[in-house]
Amino acid sequence: xxxxxxxxxxxxxxxxxxxxxxxxxxxxxxxxxxxxxxxxxxxxxxxxxxxxxxxxxxxxxxxxxxxxxxxxxxxxxxxxxxxxxxxxxxxxxxxxxxxxxxxxxxxxxxxxxxxxxxxxxxxxxxxxxxxxxxxxxxxxxxxxxxxxxxxxxxxxxxxxxxxxxxxxxxxxxxxxxxxxxxxxxxxxxxxxxxxxxxxxxxxxxxxxxxxxxxxxxxxxxxxxxxxxxxxxxxxxxxxxxxxxxxxxxxxxxxxxxxxxxxxxxxxxxxxxxxxxxxxxxxxxxxxxxxxxxxxxxxxxxxxxxxxxxxxxxxxxxxxxxxxxxxxxxxxxxxxxxxxxxxxxxxxxxxxxxxxxxxxxxxxxxxxxxxxxxxxxxx
Amino acid sequence: xxxxxxxxxxxxxxxxxxxxxxxxxxxxxxxxxxxxxxxxxxxxxxxxxxxxxxxxxxxxxxxxxxxxxxxxxxxxxxxxxxxxxxxxxxxxxxxxxxxxxxxxxxxxxxxxxxxxxxxxxxxxxxxxxxxxxxxxxxxxxxxxxxxxxxxxxxxxxxxxxxxxxxxxxxxxxxxxxxxxxxxxxxxxxxxxxxxxxxxxxxxxxxxxxxxxxxxxxxxxxxxxxxxxxxxxxxxxxxxxxxxxxxxxxxxxxxxxxxxxxxxxxxxxxxxxxxxxxxxxxxxxxxxxxxxxxxxxxxxxxxxxxxxxxxxxxxxxxxxxxxxxxx
Numbered sequence: 001x002x003x004x005x006x007x008x009x010x011x012x013x014x015x016x017x018x019x020x021x022x023x024x025x026x027x028x029x030x031x032x033x034x035x036x037x038x039x040x041x042x043x044x045x046x047x048x049x050x051x052x053x054x055x056x057x058x059x060x061x062x063x064x065x066x067x068x069x070x071x072x073x074x075x076x077x078x079x080x081x082x083x084x085x086x087x088x089x090x091x092x093x094x095x096x097x098x099x100x101x102x103x104x105x106x107x108x109x110x111x112x113x114x115x116x117x118x119x120x121x122x123x124x125x126x127x128x129x130x131x132x133x134x135x136x137x138x139x140x141x142x143x144x145x146x147x148x149x150x151x152x153x154x155x156x157x158x159x160x161x162x163x164x165x166x167x168x169x170x171x172x173x174x175x176x177x178x179x180x181x182x183x184x185x186x187x188x189x190x191x192x193x194x195x196x197x198x199x200x201x202x203x204x205x206x207x208x209x210x211x212x213x214x215x216x217x218x219x220x221x222x223x224x225x226x227x228x229x230x231x232x233x234x235x236x237x238x239x240x241x242x243x244x245x246x247x248x249x250x251x252x253x254x255x256x257x258x259x260x261x262x263x264x265x266x267x268x269x270x271x272x273x274x275x276x277x278x279x280x281x282x283x284x285x286x287x288x289x290x291x292x293x294x295x296x297x298x299x300x301x302x303x304x305x306x307x308x309x310x311x312x313x314x315x316x317x318x319x320x321x322x323x324x325x326x327x328x329x330x331x332x333x334x335x336x337x338x339x340x341x342x343x344x345x346x347x348x349x350x351x352x353x354x355x356x357x358x359x360x361x362x363x364x365x366x367x368x369x370x371x372x373x374x375x376x377x378x
Numbered sequence: 379x380x381x382x383x384x385x386x387x388x389x390x391x392x393x394x395x396x397x398x399x400x401x402x403x404x405x406x407x408x409x410x411x412x413x414x415x416x417x418x419x420x421x422x423x424x425x426x427x428x429x430x431x432x433x434x435x436x437x438x439x440x441x442x443x444x445x446x447x448x449x450x451x452x453x454x455x456x457x458x459x460x461x462x463x464x465x466x467x468x469x470x471x472x473x474x475x476x477x478x479x480x481x482x483x484x485x486x487x488x489x490x491x492x493x494x495x496x497x498x499x500x501x502x503x504x505x506x507x508x509x510x511x512x513x514x515x516x517x518x519x520x521x522x523x524x525x526x527x528x529x530x531x532x533x534x535x536x537x538x539x540x541x542x543x544x545x546x547x548x549x550x551x552x553x554x555x556x557x558x559x560x561x562x563x564x565x566x567x568x569x570x571x572x573x574x575x576x577x578x579x580x581x582x583x584x585x586x587x588x589x590x591x592x593x594x595x596x597x598x599x600x601x602x603x604x605x606x607x608x609x610x611x612x613x614x615x616x617x618x619x620x621x622x623x624x625x626x627x628x629x630x631x632x633x634x635x636x637x638x639x640x641x642x643x644x645x646x647x648x649x650x651x652x653x654x655x656x657x658x659x660x661x662x663x664x665x666x667x668x669x670x671x672x673x674x675x676x677x678x679x680x681x682x683x684x685x686x687x688x689x690x691x692x693x694x695x696x697x698x699x700x701x702x703x704x
Contacts, residue, residue, distance in 0.1 A: 104450060133484040147450075150482055154474050160440050161475070164447020171429060172451055191470070194440035201435050357485040358519050360543045363572065363619030 018228075025229040027275065028255055029245035033304045035312025037250075046254040050319050056097050056249050057310055057320060058328055060089035063113035064307060065332045066122070067280075070129070073340070074284035080129040083110040087247075087279035090306035091211045092181075093117065094249035095274070098256035099179055099207075104165045105148040106158035106180035110211075112151060114181070119146045122339035123346075132349045133357070155182050156191025159208065163195045166204035166269065177205040177263045179256075184273075185216025187230050196271060197237040203268035207259045208234070210271070211246065213278040214301075218292035234271030246274030247306040277301040351378045382562040385555040387529035388418050388494075391536035392456060394566045396426045399454060402540060404431045406441055406458025406494075415460060416496060416555055438464050442471020445491045446479070454490045454540060462497035462549060463506035463677075465515070476545040477520035488543035492536070498590045498640060499687055500553035502680040508552065509677045510641035512589070515547050516618035516650070522546045522571055523618040527592035529560040531615055534569025542571060551590040558593065572616045574624035580610030583701050584628040585693065586651055587638035588614035595638045598693035607701055617647045622654055629659045634700045636668040638693055643671035665703035668696040 010016060030042045037043050048056075067086045073079040085092060088110070096105070096114040107115055112125050119140040128135030128151065138146040152158040162180035169176050186192055187210045199206040210230045214221050227233060234241030240262065244255045252274055259270035279301055281287040289298065314320035352373040355366050362370060382390070395402045404419055410433040413420030423431040434441050438459055445455040459465055465472070476489045499508035516523045522544055526532040532550065539546035577592065578599045587595040592613045599609040612628045614621060629635055635655060637648040652667050670693050678686045 133481065136483050137486050138483070149450075154470055157443065157470060157475055160443020160471065161447040162443075163440065164444040165450050166447070167444060168448045168451025168453055171453075174451075178447070191439055191443065194435075194437045195443060197437070198435055198440045198444060353484075354481050357481040359522070359619070360480070360488070364622045365619060 021232060022228050025231055025243045027243050027245055028251045029248050030250040030254065031248045031309055031313055033247070033309050035309045035316065037313070042254060043250060046250055046257070048250065048253065052097070053314055053317075053319060056094050056253065057314060059093040059097065059113075059117050060249070060307055060310065061325065061328055062117070062332050063089045063093055065329060065336065066113060066116070069333070069336050071280070071284060078340075079126065079284065080131050081109075082129055082284045083112075083282065084278070084280035084284070085110060085113055087277045087301065087305050088211060088213055090249040090252050090310070091209075091213075091246040091274040091276040094252040095209060095256040095272070096179075098253055098260055100176070101147065102174065102176040103147065103260070104162070104169075104176070104178040106162040106165070106178055107148065107151045108155050108158060108182050108186060109151040109153055110183070111181045115146070115148045115151070118148055119144065120148060122336060123342035126340060126343035127346060130343070132346065133353070134346060154191075155186035156189030156195070158182065159186075159189075159195025160191045160198065161195075162206050162208065163198040163202070163204060166199050166206035166263070167202045169205045170202065170266070174205070175264055177207055177260055179207040179209065179260075181209045181211060183216060184210055184212040184214075184221050184224050184230055185219065186210070187233060188224050193233065193237070196234055196239055196269065199269040200237040200239045203266060205263045206269035207256065207263050208269060208271045210273045211276055212273055213276050215278055215282070215293070217282045217287065220292075229273060231271055231273040239269050239271050241271040241273070243273045243275065246276030247304055247309070249306055249310055277304065279305060379561045379563060381559050382529050383556055384529045384532050384551070384558045385416060385418055387533040387562050388536060388550055389420060389422070390562070391533040391540075392419060392422060393425070395456070395537060395540040396422060396430060398566060399540075401452055401454045402430070402456060403448065403453050404456045404458070405434050405444065407434060407436055407460045409433060409458050414458065416552070418494075418550070419458070438467035439471055442468040442476070442493075445493075446471060446476050446489070449487075449489060449491065456492045456494055456540060459493060459495040461503075461507040462495040462511055463509045465495065465511055472515065472521065472545070472547065473518045477518045480520060480544065489545045490543050491545045492539045493545065493547045494536075495547070495549055496552045496555070497549045498551040498553055499677065499683050502683060503552070505677070505679065508683075510590075510639070510672075512549060512617055513641055513646035516647055520544070521618070522616060523549065524571060524616050525549045525551070525589035526615060527551070527554070527577075527589055527613050528558065529562045531569055531575075531613075533562055534567050535571065535615060537566065538568040538571050541568060546571070549589060553590060554593070569615075572619055572621055574612050574614045574616070574621040576610060576624075576628065577613045578609065578611035580608040580632065582608045582632060583634040583636065583697050584610045584612060584632045585636050585638055585697065586612045586614065586625060586628070588617050588647065590640045591638045591688065594688055594690050595693060597690035598697065601690065601694050602697055607697065609697060614647075620650065620654065622658065625651060625654060626659050629655055630662045633662055633664040634703075635663070636670065636693065636696050636700055638670045638688065640688055641672060642674050643669065644674045646671065665700045668700045670696050
């Protein structure tokens with residue numbers, strides 16, 4: 001009787017409940033912003049070899065160079081739409097490093113680098129940006145399938161679709177997962193919740209990422225939800241949900257790897273919130289961050305970006321140095337130069353091709369339209 | 379041949395599809411043990427197992443996403459939207475995603491999804507259960523919209539829809555589910571998509587309709603027969619894309635047309651048929667095209683439903699007007 005009275009009082013103490021919410025989501029962090037390891041046990045648990053560190057560093061540098069070059073080319077009018085990724089290298093590249101070829105990537109429009117490292121040639125990414133459907137043919141240069149969806153513009157759709165892929169993998173008894181990315185803005189979408197909830201209900205093979213980069217275009221994270229941590233949304237669906245320092249590649253990798261293992265074991269999906277920062281504009285289409293955030297805020301964020309701490313740590317370990325980095329950046333830029341040339345040579349997208357690919361067999365009216373546009377060379 | 383109800387024909391098609399191809403899955407709200415709210419999937423979970431016929435959480439967009447995702451694992455999903463009035467919840471999956479994926483992936487990806495859903499009035503359902511929303515989905519490039527008007531077509535068209543590599547919105551008329559019975563061929567057969575059918579031969583006037591409008595048109599044609607007017611009834615069967623050749627054939631044959639639809643008059647399938655006729659076959663016309671459609675209000679609450687819905691008497695009157703035009 002007495003216990004029930006106490007319990008009931010606690011249940012009705014909403015202030016207490018708010019405090020409890022705050023306390024249950026500690027942030028996983030292993031490598032701090034000064035390049036120091038703060039948890040050597042977790043570092044061991046990640047089982048990253050020297051080669052892994054170099055691979056992750058190279059992927060992050062590739063992503064940064066793609067970002068720099070894409071932004072520049074967009075300013076020159078030689079690129080189409082591009083959503084800058086600077087600041088999110090650990091969140092994107094260290095997470096995707098934990099997944100395998102058989103896994104299915106479900107990206108949002110800012111997740112171009114994850115598709116590239118999965119084998120999607122950069123020239124196709126450029127075509128996607130320029131609005132050419134050849135960009136959305138997800139095969140490697142050698143024609144091998146790349147298990148990725150196109151970058152979603154509707155930022156909750158990849159979550160419900162990931163649930164379907166994950167359920168299919170479970171039915172086919174595959175040792176594979178669907179891994180989907182959205183942002184903290186995307187986590188406000190109804191589809192976000194439906195996707196996590198469906199995957200949870202079916203205990204399907206999915207890993208969901210919320211890259212909490214602080215801003216949805218201009219809307220700050222605090223405006224998206226009263227939830228203290230976005231990961232709490234996964235708990236509502238009965239799914240293990242964690243918060244990770246998204247600028248710490250070791251923590252992001254470890255969380256992703258263990259989430260993948262859980263999801264392939266038949267126990268269901270995992271939700272990971274990575275705390276990171278979008279250091280640049282929302283997109284190359286005329287967004288000016290100084291309209292909604294201060295320069296001081298941006299400067300502070302640059303000090304915590306993932307490349308600095310990773311470089312510091314790896315240099316300290318004697319596995320990275322300035323020369324190696326300079327040589328790799330030169331190599332990446334030569335690759336990007338080549339890929340731009342390939343993209344430039346692809347003939348313009350034709351309307352007739354679009355109509356042909358609307359239905360498997362064009363309708364009567366479509367056939368008329370194809371004939372008309374083909375006669376005009378369009 | 380055996381006489382079967384419309385809903386039995388629908389269920390038989392799904393039974394045969396599940397039997398023929400292990401990649402076919404059926405899922406939606408309450409489709410499992412309960413067999414769906416109309417019993418369209420009755421017994422299928424018991425026969426094929428929970429792995430292939432299963433319930434979903436109550437969220438239509440999730441159901442659509444599930445279907446799209448499952449295609450990557452070589453499944454051919456038949457997803458059910460419990461009532462087509464609930465389609466607004468899944469419009470992104472249908473219009474924003476599955477319809478666009480063939481062109482989006484430059485023709486490298488099929489979307490073999492059937493979106494089954496009951497529609498149509500006459501059974502005094504609560505709001506959002508009876509609307510004719512086919513016009514809305516027919517405007518989306520990249521999906522086929524199929525609306526069978528009799529049991530034999532319901533079975534043959536549903537099997538074609540399952541075989542189609544394009545997404546098909548397959549709309550089943552609630553009123554006809556149990557009220558309509560007809561001859562249904564035995565075994566597995568397909569009825570071609572995108573092909574209209576002349577379901578009542580005639581020479582004086584063409585009545586063009588689809589779905590639940592067809593029985594109304596047929597009743598009118600029988601009434602007109604008694605008055606010595608020979609009406610041809612064309613059942614479109616697929617409302618997107620339209621069978622323009624079949625429309626042209628009947629228009630050039632009779633020179634007089636009445637278009638009949640259960641949906642509201644504004645911006646619908648009927649309007650599309652009339653504009654195609656005006657553009658392509660106007661010189662064959664001997665009279666302005668007539669139209670019977672529901673009023674331009676939202677679908678009415680139950681008490682006004684009977685007055686709101688189209689009737690064969692209205693079709694007869696409109697045909698007389700068109701036939702008597704000089």
